[in-house]
Amino acid sequence: MAYVAEAPKESFRLSMLIYDTRFRSITIQVIVLILALLFVGWLTDNTIKNLAAKDKDINFSFLWNRAGYDIDQQLIPYTNDSTHGRAAVVGLLNTLVVAFFGCILATIIGVFAGVLRLSNNWLVARIMTVYVEIFRNVPLLLWIILAFTVFSETRPEPKDYKITAPMVELVKQKMTEEGETLPPDFKVTPRMVSSYADELEAAGIEPPQTEIFFGTVAVTNRGSNIPMPLLSRPLGGFEVAGVPISFSVLAVFALLAASIFVSRKLSRRAAAIQEETGVRPVIWWKNLAIIVLPVSLLLWAMGLHWEIPGFATDEFGVSKGFNIVGGINVAHSFTALLIALSLYTGAYIAEAVRGGILAISRGQTEAAYALGLRPGKTMRLVILPQALRVIIPPLISQYLNLTKNTTLGMAISYLDLKGTLGGITLNQTGRELECMLLMMLIYLILSLIISSLMNVFNTAMKLKER
Amino acid sequence: MKRSVFLGTLAGAALLAGYASAATLDDVKARGVLNCGVNTGLTGFGAPDATGNYTGFDVAICKAVAAAVLGDASKVKYTPTTGETRFTALASGEVDMLARNSTWTYSRDNDLKLDFVAVNYYDGQGFMVKKDLGVASAKELDGATVCIQTGTTTELNLADFFKENNITYTPVTVADDAEAQRQYVAGACDAFTTDASGLAATRATLPDAENHIILPEIISKEPLGPVVRHGDNNWGDIVRWTFYALVAAEEMGITSANVEEVAGSTQNPEVKRLLGLEGDLGAMMGLDKDWGKRAIAASGNYGEIFAANIGESTPIGLARGLNALWTQGGLQYAPPFR
Numbered sequence: 040m041a042y043v044a045e046a047p048k049e050s051f052r053l054s055m056l057i058y059d060t061r062f063r064s065i066t067i068q069v070i071v072l073i074l075a076l077l078f079v080g081w082l083t084d085n086t087i088k089n090l091a092a093k094d095k096d097i098n099f100s101f102l103w104n105r106a107g108y109d110i111d112q113q114l115i116p117y118t119n120d121s122t123h124g125r126a127a128v129v130g131l132l133n134t135l136v137v138a139f140f141g142c143i144l145a146t147i148i149g150v151f152a153g154v155l156r157l158s159n160n161w162l163v164a165r166i167m168t169v170y171v172e173i174f175r176n177v178p179l180l181l182w183i184i185l186a187f188t189v190f191s192e193t194r195p196e197p198k199d200y201k202i203t204a205p206m207v208e209l210v211k212q213k214m215t216e217e218g219e220t221l222p223p224d225f226k227v228t229p230r231m232v233s234s235y236a237d238e239l240e241a242a243g244i245e246p247p248q249t250e251i252f253f254g255t256v257a258v259t260n261r262g263s264n265i266p267m268p269l270l271s272r273p274l275g276g277f278e279v280a281g282v283p284i285s286f287s288v289l290a291v292f293a294l295l296a297a298s299i300f301v302s303r304k305l306s307r308r309a310a311a312i313q314e315e316t317g318v319r320p321v322i323w324w325k326n327l328a329i330i331v332l333p334v335s336l337l338l339w340a341m342g343l344h345w346e347i348p349g350f351a352t353d354e355f356g357v358s359k360g361f362n363i364v365g366g367i368n369v370a371h372s373f374t375a376l377l378i379a380l381s382l383y384t385g386a387y388i389a390e391a392v393r394g395g396i397l398a399i400s401r402g403q404t405e406a407a408y409a410l411g412l413r414p415g416k417t418m419r420l421v422i423l424p425q426a427l428r429v430i431i432p433p434l435i436s437q438y439l440n441l442t443k444n445t446t447l448g449m450a451i452s453y454l455d456l457k458g459t460l461g462g463i464t465l466n467q468t469g470r471e472l473e474c475m476l477l478m479m480l481i482y483l484i485l486s487l488i489i490s491s492l493m494n495v496f497n498t499a500m501k502l503k504e505r
Numbered sequence: 506m507k508r509s510v511f512l513g514t515l516a517g518a519a520l521l522a523g524y525a526s527a528a529t530l531d532d533v534k535a536r537g538v539l540n541c542g543v544n545t546g547l548t549g550f551g552a553p554d555a556t557g558n559y560t561g562f563d564v565a566i567c568k569a570v571a572a573a574v575l576g577d578a579s580k581v582k583y584t585p586t587t588g589e590t591r592f593t594a595l596a597s598g599e600v601d602m603l604a605r606n607s608t609w610t611y612s613r614d615n616d617l618k619l620d621f622v623a624v625n626y627y628d629g630q631g632f633m634v635k636k637d638l639g640v641a642s643a644k645e646l647d648g649a650t651v652c653i654q655t656g657t658t659t660e661l662n663l664a665d666f667f668k669e670n671n672i673t674y675t676p677v678t679v680a681d682d683a684e685a686q687r688q689y690v691a692g693a694c695d696a697f698t699t700d701a702s703g704l705a706a707t708r709a710t711l712p713d714a715e716n717h718i719i720l721p722e723i724i725s726k727e728p729l730g731p732v733v734r735h736g737d738n739n740w741g742d743i744v745r746w747t748f749y750a751l752v753a754a755e756e757m758g759i760t761s762a763n764v765e766e767v768a769g770s771t772q773n774p775e776v777k778r779l780l781g782l783e784g785d786l787g788a789m790m791g792l793d794k795d796w797g798k799r800a801i802a803a804s805g806n807y808g809e810i811f812a813a814n815i816g817e818s819t820p821i822g823l824a825r826g827l828n829a830l831w832t833q834g835g836l837q838y839a840p841p842f843r
Contacts, residue, residue, distance in 0.1 A: 093596060093618055093734075093735075093736070094618050094735060107661045107664055109676045111675050119664040119668065191688075191691055196692040198638075260693055261677075261693055361646075361650065361695045362650060362675065362695075452677060452679055454678065458678070462655060462656070463656065463660065463678070466588070466589050467656070469596075469612075469613070469616055469617035471593060
């Protein structure tokens, strides 16, 4: 007769939480979670207690109070009557614009430097190595300050661009001597003055600085004045929360998107024909025309013209005022921050690109050569698309770094989110904790958005495995 | 056992939270050093001299308080603060008091939980421009670029002034006076605005001071004074009355040179009370009898401090103006010592 032993009865004892491997890991996790929660709770409690001891509370209502200060670079309308909340938005947009252009510039610089660092040309490869090493190994803040100092110390003051009364007199006198009859209300233009630069110097008058790019761009020690596009027949627009939205701009973008859609269709058709017949029809000029022509026509129809920056003048052409007016004024704090950020981050991206390219096996290059592709095309069509898969993940963190590094703009008075919400608003309201928390939250959200966008891109580029 | 350790930690943390608001006077006495927040460098008011020692009109108040509380005017640790960091440094307890040309305003007093204990300099905001700019009035600054220190009341006054006069400007915000001065000299801005006293101090340090002018407009009231944290009234009283002791000393003709002599010979009861020869004014604040005598001996009375640091015989050359004693047409007025 077989003896069947009764299975030992499962009984749960408290010690099993520690000694039984089935439960131990859960026990440890629960304990750590409780400790973590207690720590967070203690931090919050301690903060509130200490604030209460200083008679302070946590209150975000200051965001709706009048800010009272001015911001020089504003992408949406803002005056000192606007609220602190709006000032924060203006700052956030300033952060975004420098981060956006910075990411694009850094990517371009990085890809070029990364590819060229692997060049067979000894000199080019060494120059790129020097660039990468210099920028990676010197703190970013120093680059930002250096870039700003170069602009603000080497460029002339705005007043050096001024045309003074003696200059006008001399130019008029010279022109009369050359046999021209000038009407009494004759107005001297900057171009006339600069054409008499030698005569001015001979008469002991320092000739004025001239604007570069055919008199359209002035770079002073305060900022760069560039021409501004204006429309004489705009399509109108509307306002959302005090932000003007122009139909003209929307129309241009819509038309551009449509053109790109059509041109892509054309390219796909060309690819299909190539697949069928082995001959690719020449379509580049068609594509170019499809993209450029409709938009140019629309802009012409809306009456596009440019506002050239320059000093306001009186009826004889003598400059008035303190600053060059008109056009778009790009402060040097923006330019310097953009240049320093993109060169610095570009150096890191260059290394990521170089790593990505080196990760692709040599056989791919050789196979491409065997097919008769030239080195440039091999890089563009074979190596880089594959390398992209390796490059994108480090690229994401470089974009995040660049975005967060924009806060260093405070060193050169760039009023980004840190400058408005975390700088002036914080100082004027004394709400340190609220401003800091809000700022951290915004940067967190910003970083998460960037990384999720890049992750979507990464998934799209990933090797599709079956 | 684990639990008890944890509870012990919690209890300890709670105690720490409680200690944060102990009496400043006891802290200072226990530490033996007064932590004083001063300017990062504003000649005449608070700046390190060639040997690295802080001197100036504001710094003298720190010295007087240290002398009154600790008995030694040199027992001060100076913490340079910018317009941005000063109030945080005070609120967090990093410094015991601020003596750093800070304007007394309603919202700072109430919302920031600070106490302005007195006004040691009645000031107003002005503009400095280069002479060759050809500007004679601040109202002609339409369209100009203006350098301004961030985190200050001047930032808000500037916006108000231009708005009120219906003119525009471009702000260049900088962190401290030194940077503002650099930008102004480099021509990055047409005008530099701050308190008129600060402008005079900045102008005095420029190599070509004669090429710069301070415009006649004074666009605001800027009562500058020492600041303490809200809530510690005893400490506030000590700083307030130390300052008033200096003003009273000028009224009574007591100087750092003759303070001992006056103490030996005076028959005036108020002088006697101030110098601790009669009554127990010091004990009322938790100090000893001689606090007033030491405060005056530290750098002299209010008039002496003014003359030595920013007066007409110094490069800064400020007139007493509003800061003369009330008996001479000014606003400096010490409440009675009794």
